[in-house]
Amino acid sequence: MAENHDYEREINRLFELQKKNVVRLRTSSIDERIAKLKKLKEYIWENKEKIQEAVYNDLRKPPEEVLLTEIYPVVSEIRHVIKNLKKWTKPKKVRTPISLFGAKSYYRFEAKGVVLIISPWNYPFELSIGPLITAIAAGNAVVLKPSELSPHTSGYIKKLVADIFDESEVAVVEGDAVVAQKLLEMGFNHIFFTGSTKVAKAVLKKASETLSSVTLELGGKSPVIIDGKFDIEEAAKKITWGKYLNAGQTCIAPDYVFVKKELLGDFVSHLKHYIKKYYYSDGSGRCSNYCGIINERHFNRLKNVFEVTVKEGAKVCEGGLFVENECYISPTVLTDVGRDSYIMEEEIFGPILPVLTYEKIDDVIEYINSKPAPLVLYVFSRDRKFYRHVINNVISGDCLINDVIAHFANPRLPFGGHNASGIGKSHGYYGFREFSHLRSIMIQPKRTMLQLLYPPYGEFVKKLIEWSTKYF
The missing domain is CATH 3.40.309.10 (Aldehyde Dehydrogenase; Chain A, domain 2)
Structure with a gap:
């Protein structure tokens, strides 16, 4: 893919395509997102033997171990997300102080936009599809870059994604570190990286150049x-x-x-x-x-x-x-x-x-x-x-x-490290939050108490400000 810079054109094309689809995905209904997750779950279960074969060809991992450690966690998380997504996405009302009497305040979770997932080779299926689940649930467009060190599994993930999703929603980009470097330069709205602390530092440095938020799932000596x-x-x-x-x-x-x-x-x-x-x-x-x-x-x-x-x-x-x-x-x-x-x-x-x-x-x-x-x-x-x-x-x-x-x-349970072993959390609600923008919304009536504090600052306004500061 890296020959003749074809990979650069392909990455640019996918990124622009998904950017154009951000608003549609962000405003997609919860039922639409759940339908995608159900389709993903069914596809995984119907093709579990092919997944087992792909992982075996990369790691010689026994099929029972693939089922236990690669497929079960993914299927379990999809079930959990489907069951709870409507509750998670419901706007949450919060109390408004007396100084803002009459206003209504709430917050809601919105998709971050176009997100990048870079996954490792050691659990090549689970650590690719796991974060994809909560990224979809949050309403994002996703570019997934699986590890080149597990090519059989990466190739199968590419097929799986192409069979289920339009590339304006989810796309897989295969390649080595050169391809990953190009992806990191694109200015994704969020980057979810799983891998070593050494590489994570390079990811974080690149993310700082585009001010992309990050989740880093690393390791350490447990x-x-x-x-x-x-x-x-x-x-x-x-x-x-x-x-x-x-x-x-x-x-x-x-x-x-x-x-x-x-x-x-x-x-x-x-x-x-x-x-x-x-x-x-x-x-x-x-x-x-x-x-x-x-x-x-x-x-x-x-x-x-x-x-x-x-x-x-x-x-x-x-x-x-x-x-x-x-x-x-x-x-x-x-x-x-x-x-x-x-x-x-x-x-x-x-x-x-x-x-x-x-x-x-x-x-x-x-x-x-x-x-x-x-x-x-x-x-x-x-x-x-x-x-x-x-x-x-x-x-x-x-x-x-x-x-x-x-x-x-x-x-x-939230899963993740602390500083050198990771930044941010994943799994279930916490993964959903990681791929979401928490947006505060306040609705003011026509007349508010705040207007009483507008200039000019005469003696009455001064006392009112002091009174509000002291008691509210």
């Missing part, structure tokens, strides 16, 4: 803290699933674990047990029901992180198998990892789990707060005093108690 009184096997069981889901290529995956020093051995034993139960059940010695690493570059990055950390003194308790020609990394557990080791510097984004120990919880809190705010904080504890202490003293985007990842599946 920590797990296990209370010494908690059932260590239950924690290991849940953490194993959440960490190695999608081979660790999940923005909300547990990045590292803090466990009480005296429970380290038991915790690692349970981790190893559940890794074997979940991923080595066929007895072949190689993981089944398990995703691949997206490409050679990410494979080599993870291999380097692993090797440097081991050289620093980390102990390999499980896994450590790297097969380059298959981009395969087995589920890996490391202990004896220093808090200042290489693997603790940046988000791992792969199937390597460092397990650290602690004695005092306040030392853990101090360590986590010394780093950029994580996307999620995970705490395993039945002790309300313990987990409230952690929640109240650790900054994070979201927090989940006694499980991992599960909060993402609740469309009624």
Whole structure:
């Protein structure tokens, strides 16, 4: 697409086409928007096998995992939005102060206009269609740019969109970073980006040039803290699933674990047990029901992180198998990892789990707060005093108690990071708000109390202003 600058002409054409359609979409009825979402839901369900095939071809993700992590969240969110959209879009009346007696005040949500969604490769279907749902619900025209690193899924999304929507409403633009750069120069009314913090900074810089509002769904090193009184096997069981889901290529995956020093051995034993139960059940010695690493570059990055950390003194308790020609990394557990080791510097984004120990919880809190705010904080504890202490003293985007990842599946919860791990929120009502302009409206009668305060400022007006300021 990038040859001979054809992509520039195509982007300009789509952008101008959608700009001309903004007023029609903004004033479209709620029933029209709901009809589009219903059509999208039906199309996804009727073609779920094709979606599973496309994602498998990009990531070797098991079809059951595609259904659970790519299709289910999307279908669930569509149902939630359809059920609640009329309530969300209803104008909300607010009280008017006595000083403005006679006026009527309210606000309503309106579409922002033409919006851009840039989605990543790790959950290539869900993280493309998820924000599209609330963008449509808010009445926007949408240009969606899926990741070039997951070409099979991106290609299928392009077909899906073309089959359901007119390109003046929703259009897909495929391409690499050059294409993304051109899109960011167009002056979209809103940009929704999911990806790395490094790229997000470039997106934010470009958005500042056109004063486009942004939502940034990023990542970070999401920590797990296990209370010494908690059932260590239950924690290991849940953490194993959440960490190695999608081979660790999940923005909300547990990045590292803090466990009480005296429970380290038991915790690692349970981790190893559940890794074997979940991923080595066929007895072949190689993981089944398990995703691949997206490409050679990410494979080599993870291999380097692993090797440097081991050289620093980390102990390999499980896994450590790297097969380059298959981009395969087995589920890996490391202990004896220093808090200042290489693997603790940046988000791992792969199937390597460092397990650290602690004695005092306040030392853990101090360590986590010394780093950029994580996307999620995970705490395993039945002790309300313990987990409230952690929640109240650790900054994070979201927090989940006694499980991992599960909060993402609740469309009624706002989802998003804090500063380095994200700006803005998504899902359900909060995604709808993100793609909406909140417009205040006041209607004044012919005669108002405010007119009594107009110049000239004689003694009466002066006292009236003082009286209003003091009491109203």
